[in-house]
């Protein structure tokens with residue numbers, strides 16, 4: 219088994235022979251990471267914002283896809299690591315990230331986590347009151363050190379009385395509430411310790427429509443709060459992630475472009491800080507928009523069977539591999555056929571290897587009916603897939619990275635011994 223394959227073929231030229239050869243080497247179903255596309259996304263986002271507001275930082279949201287190889291590639295080209303747990307924090311350290319370039323967010327941080335991150339001088343955004351106690355205690359124990367801290371704030375972002383949050387939640391559960399006075403109380407409490415400095419505000423919201431209007435409002439509110447409360451010490455405004463990337467047409471959403479987001483957000487920043495000699499950094503924490511379109515999942519057709527009048531195409535993959543949330547929309551996909559025979563289009567479902575009735579990778583597809591040993595490519599599967607893949611019934615598939623004409627394994631297919639790790643299971 220080779221771990222690196224050189225191919226004459228460049229991007230988007232995945233033909234049957236190459237896909238089959240990769241399958242023989244890396245397992246009959248596998249993910250393919252397009253490293254060139256990843257760099258392109260990074261550069262597009264960076265260019266859109268930096269050309270409008272120079273002090274711009276990208277903190278890549280690890281939880282969206284923390285494949286170590288991918289995180290490292292992004293780090294190499296300049297991304298900070300945005301992490302929401304100690305596990306992700308330690309992964310960032312493990313791939314060699316400079317701790318000063320780690321942004322530590324998330325609702326759960328132990329005292330030890332906070333001490334560790336403060337020792338490392340990472341950027342920490344406090345989410346709740348309990349963290350304040352740890353920070354104060356650390357500051358009192360380290361009196362000759364200046365402790366810098368950021369606050370994640372929570373304010374109402376509804377538009378015209380209508381919630382814009384995902385799933386229609388009225389209120390977000392994250393961050394420190396401005397309206398009820400908690401934000402001011404925490405400011406006062408932290409600033410009562412002389413070596414604590416509050417240097418940034420963070421406002422990540424998961425909204426349904428990810429609209430420009432919402433981002434304008436979030437940026438404006440963060441700027442107002444920062445100018446009212448932390449003027450002297452302000453080093454960053456962090457507007458979180460959640461922006462759309464370049465979505466395939468199929469989703470039928472008029473997603474704003476990177477340039478439109480940048481124009482809206484940077485306009486507020488430039489206006490609010492135009493008289494500042496030292497302008498604060500603007501931090502964006504993209505997840506989906508950075509990685510969704512960098513992954514495809516390739517599954518081999520094992521069988522095509524007819525039940526009454528319906529065609530079921532069984533593949534060596536599962537809905538868990540392509541859309542763990544099991545939504546009903548078909549992803550953009552294509553069939554890579556072994557045979558070149560011309561045949562008529564037919565309707566079929568694509569179903570997976572698990573024993574659940576609902577394991578559909580796609581519903582009611584109308585295309586050439588696949589045959590055994592064909593492959594099906596599912597696109598746009600880079601975000602919230604491999605991080606959510608339960609090892610259910612079958613080992614997790616491998617991941618292959620494609621960088622120009624080189625293909626190499628960046629996660630091997632799991633084996634029984636790794637699945638049932640003897641260090642943690644008792645036999």
Ligand SMILES: *Cc1c(COP(=O)(O)O)cnc(C)c1O
Pocket residue numbers: 279281282300302323324422458459460461503504505506507
């Ligand atoms: C999830 C998350 C992100 C990334 O969100 P996307 O919708 O994937 O862009 C950024 N920041 C924080 C704090 C998050 O929790």
